[in-house]
Amino acid sequence: MQNAIKSGRTRAYHYIRDQVLPDPAAQGTFITEEEVAERVGGISRTPVREAFLLLGAEGLLQLVPRHGAFISPVTRQDIEEVLELRAVIEAQAVHRVIAQGTTPLNAMKEALAHQTRVAGIGSEREFNEWDTEFHLSLVRATGNSLMTKIYADLRTRMIRIGVLSLLATRDRQQQVIAEHQRIVDALASGDTEAAMAAVNIHIDRTGAGLKEI
Numbered sequence: 001m002q003n004a005i006k007s008g009r010t011r012a013y014h015y016i017r018d019q020v021l022p023d024p025a026a027q028g029t030f031i032t033e034e035e036v037a038e039r040v041g042g043i044s045r046t047p048v049r050e051a052f053l054l055l056g057a058e059g060l061l062q063l064v065p066r067h068g069a070f071i072s073p074v075t076r077q078d079i080e081e082v083l084e085l086r087a088v089i090e091a092q093a094v095h096r097v098i099a100q101g102t103t104p105l106n107a108m109k110e111a112l113a114h115q116t117r118v119a120g121i122g123s124e125r126e127f128n129e130w131d132t133e134f135h136l137s138l139v140r141a142t143g144n145s146l147m148t149k150i151y152a153d154l155r156t157r158m159i160r161i162g163v164l165s166l167l168a169t170r171d172r173q174q175q176v177i178a179e180h181q182r183i184v185d186a187l188a189s190g191d192t193e194a195a196m197a198a199v200n201i202h203i204d205r206t207g208a209g210l211k212e213i
Contacts, residue, residue, distance in 0.1 A: 008047030032068035094195045096142040107137035119173045128162035169209035
């Protein structure tokens with residue numbers, strides 16, 4: 001019974017995290033245990049409730065008695081805090097991987113190839129999943145497990161912000177692909193300053209497209 005609840009909780013958790021939260025149309029709305037259980041299928045309200053609690057603890061949902069879970073809209077503060085933390089972590093990651101000789105060029109090129117292949121209208125969530133993998137592979141290559149966990153924990157927030165950025169800026173997908181290519185090229189050359197600059201420009205442009213929020 002416990003395994004079934006755990007499996008159902010995991011399914012509900014991933015459904016909400018990966019399907020519901022990145023959807024701009026879901027921002028500012030409530031979701032209920034019954035609704036999620038029906039959409040996921042084959043689970044009761046108990047594992048959904050547990051998934052709500054997990055996501056609430058992560059600050060991704062606000063639990064409201066008798067109403068369900070509220071999906072807070074992405075705020076200006078959310079964007080600024082996430083991008084600031086990204087800039088700090090990724091700058092350190094660039095410095096470390098080049099110094100250590102552990103630059104993950106193959107992994108980053110693979111993520112970039114996936115982004116290029118899926119780019120197009122309607123692919124915003126998938127495009128941003130590969131965007132996150134592109135950057136996470138860089139951080140992971142530092143060998144610093146704590147820094148990697150902190151960065152990985154930003155995943156859902158990064159995808160939500162990334163989807164909004166793509167929808168707010170025309171041709172943003174192609175811009176991201178070009179910016180990622182410049183990051184890869186700078187890392188491949190071993191030029192720490194150029195790689196850090198490419199990362200910072202990329203992050204700054206993501207924020208610049210969301211000034212209206």
